[in-house]
Amino acid sequence: MRYISTRGASPPVGFVDAVLAGLAPDGGLYVPESWPQFSAGEIARMAGRPYAEVAAAVLGRFAGDEIPEADLLAMCRQAYAAFDHPAVVPLVQLAPDIFLAELFHGPSLAFKDVAMQLLAGLSDFVLERAGRTQTILCATSGDTGGAAVEAFRGRSNTRIVAMFPEGRISEVQRRFMTTATEDNVRCLAVAGDFDTCQAILKTALGDPVLQQAVGLSAVNSINFARIVAQSVYYFTTALALGAPHRPVSFAVPSGNFGDGFAGYVAYRMGLPIGRILIATNANDILARTFRTGLYARGTVAETQSPAMDIQSASNFERLFFESVDRDGPATAEAFRGFAEGRSISVPPQALEAMTRLFAGETTDEAATSEAMRLALSETGETVDPHTAVALSALRRSPGTGPTVVLATAHPAKFPEAVLAATGHAPSAPERAQALAGRPERYESIAADAALVSAYVRAFAGA
Numbered sequence: 001m002r003y004i005s006t007r008g009a010s011p012p013v014g015f016v017d018a019v020l021a022g023l024a025p026d027g028g029l030y031v032p033e034s035w036p037q038f039s040a041g042e043i044a045r046m047a048g049r050p051y052a053e054v055a056a057a058v059l060g061r062f063a064g065d066e067i068p069e070a071d072l073l074a075m076c077r078q079a080y081a082a083f084d085h086p087a088v089v090p091l092v093q094l095a096p097d098i099f100l101a102e103l104f105h106g107p108s109l110a111f112k113d114v115a116m117q118l119l120a121g122l123s124d125f126v127l128e129r130a131g132r133t134q135t136i137l138c139a140t141s142g143d144t145g146g147a148a149v150e151a152f153r154g155r156s157n158t159r160i161v162a163m164f165p166e167g168r169i170s171e172v173q174r175r176f177m178t179t180a181t182e183d184n185v186r187c188l189a190v191a192g193d194f195d196t197c198q199a200i201l202k203t204a205l206g207d208p209v210l211q212q213a214v215g216l217s218a219v220n221s222i223n224f225a226r227i228v229a230q231s232v233y234y235f236t237t238a239l240a241l242g243a244p245h246r247p248v249s250f251a252v253p254s255g256n257f258g259d260g261f262a263g264y265v266a267y268r269m270g271l272p273i274g275r276i277l278i279a280t281n282a283n284d285i286l287a288r289t290f291r292t293g294l295y296a297r298g299t300v301a302e303t304q305s306p307a308m309d310i311q312s313a314s315n316f317e318r319l320f321f322e323s324v325d326r327d328g329p330a331t332a333e334a335f336r337g338f339a340e341g342r343s344i345s346v347p348p349q350a351l352e353a354m355t356r357l358f359a360g361e362t363t364d365e366a367a368t369s370e371a372m373r374l375a376l377s378e379t380g381e382t383v384d385p386h387t388a389v390a391l392s393a394l395r396r397s398p399g400t401g402p403t404v405v406l407a408t409a410h411p412a413k414f415p416e417a418v419l420a421a422t423g424h425a426p427s428a429p430e431r432a433q434a435l436a437g438r439p440e441r442y443e444s445i446a447a448d449a450a451l452v453s454a455y456v457r458a459f460a461g462a
Contacts, residue, residue, distance in 0.1 A: 001064035003030040006321040008328015015063045016126050019225045022218030023205040029318050030224045035268040036061035043244040051088035052076040055232045062228050079117035082107055089233040091240055094379045100407045101237045108176045109410035112147030115229035119219055120151035127157040135214040135460045136160040137204055139197035141255055142169040142307035146176030148219050153182040161456055163188045163197045169306050172413045172432055178440035186459055192447035193300040195312045203449040210453050214460035221258025222314050230262035238271055241402040247274040249403040251394045253386040254278045254286055255308035257315035274401055278360045279393035281305045286313050287360030293351040296343035304417040305385040323350035361393035372421035382426050384411040
């Protein structure tokens with residue numbers, strides 16, 4: 001299996017090189033040269049199998065012969081042994097044909113753990129075999145950083161620097177990063193929003209001198225291995241609800257579009273999906289795009305669902321590339337213009353291709369709070385504000401047949417928002433309670449790519 005850049009100007013690479021690089025040299029994102037397929041019979045035979053086995057089967061189609069099957073299965077078993085539910089991603093029924101997929105049973109209580117724990121094991125395997133080390137620079141809107149720190153802390157082959165927008169994430173989200181004591185972890189509070197952090201990350205990854213000097217890599221959802229790992233729970237939840245014999249739909253709270261694009265990956269592999277409803281908060285660049293065809297950046301608004309406070313959804317580039325018939329030069333021109341402040345008018349044929357699978361819906365703050373209140377009063381389930389955005393969107397845009405709502409974080413990560421909406425404070429798992437008394441360790445830094453690059457170089461050198 002080979003991987004190509006969405007911008008068409010980088011040579012194809014293998015799976016391992018795509019994982020370690022994260023971003024292609026031409027600034028594009030890696031996608032497979034062709035999409036691997038499962039037959040309906042192969043998907044049906046996944047039903048009832050342990051989550052780790054399904055993950056190994058899906059990931060194996062993308063790794064090809066670069067990672068032995070037995071090693072891949074061992075990685076998956078080790079990754080999901082860290083979860084506190086035997087199903088890894090259990091389903092909870094809320095109403096006829098509406099189900100919650102609880103993605104928050106991992107070490108940092110967020111959906112990012114599902115991919116990050118596996119990515120850490122994969123990185124260890126590759127780096128040890130090659131005798132290499134890496135430096136991860138991570139930009140987070142809240143949950144990616146905590147999951148990355150939990151996954152990579154203490155690993156001898158990896159150093160990690162987690163950037164987060166100062167004052168724009170919850171205290172629990174921050175503490176999952178800043179209370180780590182291992183020498184291979186550093187945290188930076190950036191004076192800006194998540195889009196600023198993401199721009200700094202892309203600038204650093206585009207610097208070949210820095211990349212060579214420190215072995216720079218990324219674990220954000222620009223890393224294709226993250227997307228593949230997230231596609232696994234589309235398979236397991238759909239199988240539990242009757243796939244492949246009937247299509248299942250999904251409602252996905254979305255910021256950077258990694259979770260949404262993971263559904264596209266499962267769809268391209270052969271999983272029958274009725275619809276993927278992309279639910280956004282006031283930062284509705286994706287919902288607006290699917291409604292109007294104009295991908296235009298707005299001002300980032302601070303909301304009670306901070307992991308979605310994004311006005312530049314990196315993984316949309318992958319969907320755009322697929323929808324313009326894999327035209328690399330057209331994708332490069334569009335997204336270079338977007339980076340320079342221009343909007344993208346999605347060609348009509350491409351928009352039609354996108355909206356065969358995707359729809360978008362925007363939820364404001366009042367509706368988010370109301371969705372949290374209704375979930376508790378009508379079903380007895382306490383949900384976090386990100387999940388509430390998806391529940392609210394689904395109320396306004398109901399689908400047909402079974403729909404899975406991706407519950408992306410434990411409500412204890414956002415206790416103030418849940419308490420304000422429902423009048424009840426969410427119970428905190430032991431993992432979250434333990435963070436409260438630990439000292440934090442992080443540094444504040446200006447929103448300057450050169451300063452961050454200098455920090456990373458000094459940390460790696462030390």
